[in-house]
Amino acid sequence: MAQRVVILGSRSGLHARPAATFVQAAAHKTVRVTVAVDGKPPVAADSMLGVMTLGAAYGDQVTLTAEGDGAEAVLEELAALLSKELDA
Amino acid sequence: MSASTTMTGYGVSTGLASAPLIRMTPPVITDPCGTPGDDPEHEVQRVRQALAQVAEQLAAIEASGTTGAILEAGAAMAGDPALVQAAADHIGQGLPTAHSLSLAVDGYCSQLESLGGYMAERATDLRDIRNRAVALLLGVPMPGIPRPGHPFILAAEDLSPADTAGLADSEAVGLLTERGGPTSHTAILARSLGLPAVVGCCEAATLSDGTPVILDGEAGTVEAHPSSERRQQALEHARSRQQPRTHGPGRTADQHAIALLANIGTPRDASRAARADNEGVGLFRTEFLFLDRREAPTVDEQIHAYTQVFTAFTGRVVTVRTLDAGSDKPLPFLRLPAEDNPALGVRGLRTSTIEPGILETQLKALVAAQQRTGVQMKVMAPMVSTAQEAAQFADLARGHGVQTVGIMIEVPSAALLAHEVLRHVDFASIGTNDLAQYTLAADRTAHTLAHLLDPWQPALLTLISQVCSAARALGRPVGVCGEAAADPLLAPVLAGLGVSSLSMAAPAVAAVRDALARLTLHECKELATGALSAGEPRTARRMSGTFLGAASERQEA
Numbered sequence: 208m209a210q211r212v213v214i215l216g217s218r219s220g221l222h223a224r225p226a227a228t229f230v231q232a233a234a235h236k237t238v239r240v241t242v243a244v245d246g247k248p249p250v251a252a253d254s255m256l257g258v259m260t261l262g263a264a265y266g267d268q269v270t271l272t273a274e275g276d277g278a279e280a281v282l283e284e285l286a287a288l289l290s291k292e293l294d295a
Numbered sequence: 296m297s298a299s300t301t302m303t304g305y306g307v308s309t310g311l312a313s314a315p316l317i318r319m320t321p322p323v324i325t326d327p328c329g330t331p332g333d334d335p336e337h338e339v340q341r342v343r344q345a346l347a348q349v350a351e352q353l354a355a356i357e358a359s360g361t362t363g364a365i366l367e368a369g370a371a372m373a374g375d376p377a378l379v380q381a382a383a384d385h386i387g388q389g390l391p392t393a394h395s396l397s398l399a400v401d402g403y404c405s406q407l408e409s410l411g412g413y414m415a416e417r418a419t420d421l422r423d424i425r426n427r428a429v430a431l432l433l434g435v436p437m438p439g440i441p442r443p444g445h446p447f448i449l450a451a452e453d454l455s456p457a458d459t460a461g462l463a464d465s466e467a468v469g470l471l472t473e474r475g476g477p478t479s480h481t482a483i484l485a486r487s488l489g490l491p492a493v494v495g496c497c498e499a500a501t502l503s504d505g506t507p508v509i510l511d512g513e514a515g516t517v518e519a520h521p522s523s524e525r526r527q528q529a530l531e532h533a534r535s536r537q538q539p540r541t542h543g544p545g546r547t548a549d550q551h552a553i554a555l556l557a558n559i560g561t562p563r564d565a566s567r568a569a570r571a572d573n574e575g576v577g578l579f580r581t582e583f584l585f586l587d588r589r590e591a592p593t594v595d596e597q598i599h600a601y602t603q604v605f606t607a608f609t610g611r612v613v614t615v616r617t618l619d620a621g622s623d624k625p626l627p628f629l630r631l632p633a634e635d636n637p638a639l640g641v642r643g644l645r646t647s648t649i650e651p652g653i654l655e656t657q658l659k660a661l662v663a664a665q666q667r668t669g670v671q672m673k674v675m676a677p678m679v680s681t682a683q684e685a686a687q688f689a690d691l692a693r694g695h696g697v698q699t700v701g702i703m704i705e706v707p708s709a710a711l712l713a714h715e716v717l718r719h720v721d722f723a724s725i726g727t728n729d730l731a732q733y734t735l736a737a738d739r740t741a742h743t744l745a746h747l748l749d750p751w752q753p754a755l756l757t758l759i760s761q762v763c764s765a766a767r768a769l770g771r772p773v774g775v776c777g778e779a780a781a782d783p784l785l786a787p788v789l790a791g792l793g794v795s796s797l798s799m800a801a802p803a804v805a806a807v808r809d810a811l812a813r814l815t816l817h818e819c820k821e822l823a824t825g826a827l828s829a830g831e832p833r834t835a836r837r838m839s840g841t842f843l844g845a846a847s848e849r850q851e852a
Contacts, residue, residue: 218596220589222413223368230371254377255368256421259414260406264589 209278211271211286217293221263225293230255232288238275240285244268252285299520304471304496305745306515307482309783309806312448312469312491313509313521313529316502319451322426322438329391338392339383345396345431349424350374372417373424378403393432400425411627440465448510450499454481462488468533469510471517473497476745477778485512486781489802493517495745513784513840541812544574545797547790548846549815554796555804556614558776560584565604568801575611575671577724577798578776579604581657582618582626591628591653597660598667605668612671614724614774614798616703617657619643619677629653638732638739643678643703644688658695675701675724680708682715689719703776705729710758713765723766724798727777731755750779751832756792760827763793774798783810784839790816791823813846 217225233240233252242258243249244267250257252271263269269289271282332338350373372378378399385395404418426438440449440462448469449462467490475481475494485492491512493499502508502519509518509529518525545555556577557568562584568576584600585592592600605613620626621642629650634640647654658674665672676688679702692700701722702709709716710730717723727750732739734754737747759775766773774796779785781799783806789797790811797807814822822842829835 218588218590219413223371223417227368227371230375251377255371255375256403256407257375257377259372259417260403260410262410262414266590 208272208274209282210273211282213269213271213286213289215263215265215267215269216290218265219294220265220267221258221261222294223259226255226258228293229285229288230258233285236273236281238273238278238281240271240273240281243270243272299518299522299525302496302498302517302519304493304499304515304517305477305482305749306492306512307477307494307778308470308485308490308492308781308803309513310469310489310491311509311511311513311529311532313526313533314446314448314468314507316450316471316504316506316508316519317441317443317447318504319449319454320436320438320441321452323393323429323433323435325394325397325429326391327394329394331386331389331391335383335386338386338395339379341392341432342382342386342396342428343379345428346373346379346424348431349427352427353424368417369420369424372421373428393429396428396432397425413627440467442466448508450502452500454484462490469512470494471496471499471508471510473499476739476741476748477750482778483800486778486800486803514836541808542572545808545811547787547811547814547816547819548850549817551790551816553786553790553794553811554612554774555808556612556774556776556796556798557801557804558798559604559801562600562603564801565607569607571801571804573611573801573804574796575608576604576613576615577774577780577796579613579615580619581615582620585618585626585628589627591650591656594656594660594663597657598663601661601664602667605664605670605672608670609668612673614673614675614701614776615661617644617654617674617676618646620646621678643705644676644684645678654691655695658692658697662696672697673699673701673722675703675720675722677703677726678705678729679703679716680706682712682719685709685716686719704762704773705733707734707758710762713762714768717766717769717771720771722772722774723762724774724776724796725759725762725794727755727759727775727779730758730777734758746832749832750777750782750785751826751835753827753829753831753835756788756823756827756835759789759794760792760823767793772796781807783807784836784843786810787814787819787843788823788826788835788839791819791821810843813843813850818842818846 240252241249242252244261244263273282350370354370381399382396385398404421407418408415430437446466446468449467450471453472453474470485470490470492472481472494481494491510493510493515506519509521545553554574556575557573558578559565559568559576560580560583620629629646631641674692674697679685685702689700699721701720703726704710704723705726731748735747737744763773772795775789775794776798780797781803786807825838826835
């Protein structure tokens, strides 16, 4: 099982537009990825509503988890995305 | 053919429209006791297909760029596999298909609503997705704005922001609602789109789809089955309205200046208003830039945002209102306590007693953006109640380098003591929506109190008149930036009372400019005296209509 912890880089949090960008990137992966923030159960990274209802804010620690072939590379890519400003 | 009948409501956006009426399709409420499908797997597949089709529709709307933030990322929500799974769980328990989807959506809506603010508003979008998908599952007409393929007057019980997302590019030529008042969402939207509108017309419920009507957004009347002669008249009126007769700065017939300004909030409003014929911005609602923020915006971010808006208005004036937030308009980064009666709670300038740093940061950013762009900036505080508050705000703003400082007059105490309050500042702007709500003790959001919120109420006009007299004695200019400023019949009355600028939704400016140009200042004053003593709003409004009609006949003769 691979895991990454990343600090959320979108100033407005994971609201609709940044969440959509992230979910879209997670949707076409061969491995199942989950996202979690402190104190809430993890949600599927390809679920728009799941990611939105995390209510992740700018600066929050977000944990990405994946299992299977190529998990490391997928997490690398998704973690890089989360740490950026996606609301530009 | 039926004889012509006339109904009355509140005219909230001027103009005359003639077209068949078409009712907005209401969403279906799903039945929990319906018959479940035979094959659960097939039912889940139907849900998946319906949601995919809705996602496609929303992606097309988003691509056309007309809905802005209102349906933001709707396609991504509709395409969420977790939503199908949640519905599948209910189907698996033997529930009917459409109702299963309803329950799945309700689950996510309550989660979004518990997050508050921006996320809570996305629940409205999600319900819209549900309504569309349910219509597909049940094979009933799609809810929302009709697409009949010809011009029509959109009728509804009331309209919400989600309902009206696609209105700008539809063929609706007028709006008619059974509920709502002069400050309702429908009224504000109609003015910003320049569509004639009548709201609060309960009799409209009796009109069936396809009924030909003439809607008069000035008189507030709806005429069903009009004669062909009347229809022709309406069409000609609409055609001439599209070509404003006057241009440039606002003037009365005798060249007395009344500045005509735009109200802006979002960057989109700003760029649209910047391209239009007006003298600048009379109300820049800065909180609209930061509604979904959970951390206070930094100085740099604010400088960036203000610089963009100021640059668009180079050479014109921009009147900025400092953050106006409170429990009814929560800004998540302002950690305000919950209140039982938010309209009377910690709102507007009052929030700065809890979080003074936020106002100071904003003032710093505004001055920096002003220096960068050289725009003519004025800064005013919302919800000022006492002379002491006005003095404190003025000291703070001037201390940060703001050159022209003002206050909004929205609270009756500030209007009654305008001679004290205005001593401390350079100008005042009257927010008629809140001033009406507080003066007549009528909740702005209460449908049944629309008649009390009418800007023609003599008590409200009397307060405006008092503020103008006090300001004249001190040599301070007074503007109006509430909904009242967008009414072409009321504009000459306000000018006659002594108001020197009117700020409104950008598309409303042309009609107000035309109305002002028809009368001399002296005539405006006569009209104002008449309106103050008319006793009730309807009489005053009718008088102004007659007065303006006579004046334009004189000019055309």
